[in-house]
Amino acid sequence: MAVESLRGAYGKTLLKLGRENPDLVVLDADLAKSTQTQFFAKEFAGRFIDMGLSEQDMISTAAGIALTGKTVFASSFCVFLVGRVFDQIRQSVCYNRANVKLVGTHAGLGVGEDGATHQSLEDIALARVLPEIRVIVPADAVETALAVEYAAATPGPFFIRLTRNNLQTFFDSGHQFVMGRAPLLRDGSDLTLVAMGAMVEKAMQAAEILAAVGISAAVINFSSLKPMDEEILLRFAGKTGRILTIEDHSVHGGLGSACAEFLSQQHPVRMKIMGMDNQFGRSGKPDDLYAHFKLTAADIAAAGKEMLSRP
Amino acid sequence: MNEQELGILSEIARQIRIMIIQMIGRSASGHPGGSLSAVEILTWLYFREMNVDPQNPALPGRDRFVLSKGHAAPVLYATLAQRGFFPAELLLTLRQADSRLQGHPHRLDTPGVEASTGSLGQGLSMAAGMALGLRLSQNPARVYALIGDGESQEGQIWEAAMTAGFRQLAGLCVFLDYNDLQIDGRVSDIKDIRPLREKWESFRWRVHEIDGHDFGEIAAALTEFRRENEKPTLIVARTVKGKGVSFMENNVNFHGQAPNAQEVATALAELNHGR
Numbered sequence: 001m002a003v004e005s006l007r008g009a010y011g012k013t014l015l016k017l018g019r020e021n022p023d024l025v026v027l028d029a030d031l032a033k034s035t036q037t038q039f040f041a042k043e044f045a046g047r048f049i050d051m052g053l054s055e056q057d058m059i060s061t062a063a064g065i066a067l068t069g070k071t072v073f074a075s076s077f078c079v080f081l082v083g084r085v086f087d088q089i090r091q092s093v094c095y096n097r098a099n100v101k102l103v104g105t106h107a108g109l110g111v112g113e114d115g116a117t118h119q120s121l122e123d124i125a126l127a128r129v130l131p132e133i134r135v136i137v138p139a140d141a142v143e144t145a146l147a148v149e150y151a152a153a154t155p156g157p158f159f160i161r162l163t164r165n166n167l168q169t170f171f172d173s174g175h176q177f178v179m180g181r182a183p184l185l186r187d188g189s190d191l192t193l194v195a196m197g198a199m200v201e202k203a204m205q206a207a208e209i210l211a212a213v214g215i216s217a218a219v220i221n222f223s224s225l226k227p228m229d230e231e232i233l234l235r236f237a238g239k240t241g242r243i244l245t246i247e248d249h250s251v252h253g254g255l256g257s258a259c260a261e262f263l264s265q266q267h268p269v270r271m272k273i274m275g276m277d278n279q280f281g282r283s284g285k286p287d288d289l290y291a292h293f294k295l296t297a298a299d300i301a302a303a304g305k306e307m308l309s310r311p
Numbered sequence: 312m313n314e315q316e317l318g319i320l321s322e323i324a325r326q327i328r329i330m331i332i333q334m335i336g337r338s339a340s341g342h343p344g345g346s347l348s349a350v351e352i353l354t355w356l357y358f359r360e361m362n363v364d365p366q367n368p369a370l371p372g373r374d375r376f377v378l379s380k381g382h383a384a385p386v387l388y389a390t391l392a393q394r395g396f397f398p399a400e401l402l403l404t405l406r407q408a409d410s411r412l413q414g415h416p417h418r419l420d421t422p423g424v425e426a427s428t429g430s431l432g433q434g435l436s437m438a439a440g441m442a443l444g445l446r447l448s449q450n451p452a453r454v455y456a457l458i459g460d461g462e463s464q465e466g467q468i469w470e471a472a473m474t475a476g477f478r479q480l481a482g483l484c485v486f487l488d489y490n491d492l493q494i495d496g497r498v499s500d501i502k503d504i505r506p507l508r509e510k511w512e513s514f515r516w517r518v519h520e521i522d523g524h525d526f527g528e529i530a531a532a533l534t535e536f537r538r539e540n541e542k543p544t545l546i547v548a549r550t551v552k553g554k555g556v557s558f559m560e561n562n563v564n565f566h567g568q569a570p571n572a573q574e575v576a577t578a579l580a581e582l583n584h585g586r
Contacts, residue, residue, distance in 0.1 A: 025447065047447065049478075057470035060433040064440020067418075067426060068448065069371070088467075091430040092437055096418050 003166040004141035011036030013148040027074040035075040059088035063098035078104030078120035094132040106164040108248030119281035125253025133157040135226040139200035146177035168201040182229035188218030192236040199246040205297035237269045251275040330389035336575035338406040344565040346386035348550035353390040365395035379434025380459035381415040396423035432465030439475040442483040461493030475543040476515030483543040490552035523548025
């Protein structure tokens with residue numbers, strides 16, 4: 001099972017795009033070595049601006065540069081790229097409809113040992129409520145590269161949420177990213193697991209566990225979060241009657257909320273939302289934290305079984 | 312500056328003040344004080360300094376102006392209308408539900424508005440970003456911005472000041488509308504922003520201090536700005552909040568409060584008398 005770095009894919013794609021587009025500008029806030037904007041920085045020193053530890057200034061500056069006709073990527077850890085600068089994203093980027101692509105890394109509990117201060121569990125909720133911005137949560141390195149290319153080629157604000165850790169690769173190089181379409185990774189008839197980011201591979205493992213006890217679980221990679229794939233949700237809500245969402249994020253305002261907002265109005269079905277419920281993360285190895293907060297494949301499978309045990 | 316030139320500019324400024332009073336009076340909401348204090352600055356910028364074409368507001372080579380203190384939208388709108396970016400009749404729709412003139416400037420709604428502003432501190436970063444973007448494109452256009460004194464209490468102002476000084480954005484010129492009044496009282500009582508020259512110079516800016524209502528001093532400072540090729544320029548413009556309307560001058564109550572019908576009539580009579 002191949003695992004690859006999403007951040008690495010971001011860095012390599014930026015470099016490729018930088019060679020193709022002389023109007024691509026990249027900003028970072030003293031984390032270029034972590035977010036992997038460093039490759040672009042090395043080759044295009046003139047078009048890379050390290051803003052230092054000034055995230056508010058970085059976001060509004062990105063908007064200003066974009067308003068002169070540039071395509072601007074700005075990166076930091078999700079916790080600093082979204083939560084810390086929510087108002088700058090709202091007013092400088094979205095209200096101006098500036099051509100700014102926010103690519104945040106180190107999302108969620110997967111940050112691990114750095115603990116709660118660095119574990120962004122709110123960024124999807126914050127980004128999703130803003131007009132103009134599109135939100136993508138890639139599940140692997142291939143999808144990351146495609147999402148970054150799509151964002152670069154599409155005018156307007158984007159937020160792309162990446163993990164610190166390497167993740168299993170699901171897609172081959174022929175995969176096509178379509179905004180607003182959620183790839184079905186596994187078909188099923190009893191239950192649908194809807195996952196994003198680091199939780200996709202755990203959902204796939206959970207589907208295996210469930211299959212062993214005779215439960216057929218579909219798995220959807222809900223990478224295109226806004227706009228979202230309403231069609232596939234409707235289809236699988238109708239087909240399986242049970243939707244279980246899993247996210248390395250708060251259960252309030254994220255993936256589960258997005259699905260519930262839609263399904264409750266269009267096709268109410270039994271739902272369960274797994275994620276972080278009104279609590280901060282803590283320090284630990286990522287897998288230990290997923291166990292601590294009950295977000296392992298086994299926990300997902302148990303929740304799926306529980307949903308099926310009720311009429 | 313000769314008498315004739317001064318007369319022309321003073322008349323434009325007077326017309327802009329009349330428009331500000333009329334539009335805020337009609338909408339019965341808005342910020343007259345900080346609009347009136349910046350009239351001479353915007354008049355000079357749009358009528359003598361900046362390379363702009365009202366018929367082609369998106370020309371790549373145009374100079375940019377960012378109203379970082381976005382609540383002074385009325386002075387920007389009145390100046391843009393006076394300069395021909397849109398018909399003056401539009402001014403009387405300010406803040407109405409179907410208007411293209413939002414309470415704070417919105418780039419996508421109004422011709423000539425370069426950046427949406429209103430949440431303080433962000434406009435200076437956007438202006439610096441424009442200067443960076445233009446420099447990357449080897450576009451010699453200049454970027455002008457107006458910040459407030461109360462706004463200078465925002466941390467982001469100083470992040471942006473550090474960026475622009477360090478990056479040597481010599482094509483960026485920022486006016487500080489220093490009227491020493493903010494909503495809750497005197498800036499110097501609430502959180503004094505002085506010393507200004509020492510602060511900005513230590514952030515690697517060129518600093519000029521002028522009377523913000525004196526066209527000659529505005530012109531002289533901008534001549535220095537255009538000669539500068541190393542540092543961004545800050546022009547500390549000492550101004551009077553509510554300038555030009557006697558009962559609004561230095562009156563903090565007119566920061567964000569519209570004049571009533573009687574006050575509008577009195578203000579317009581004063582401005583017309585000053586002809």
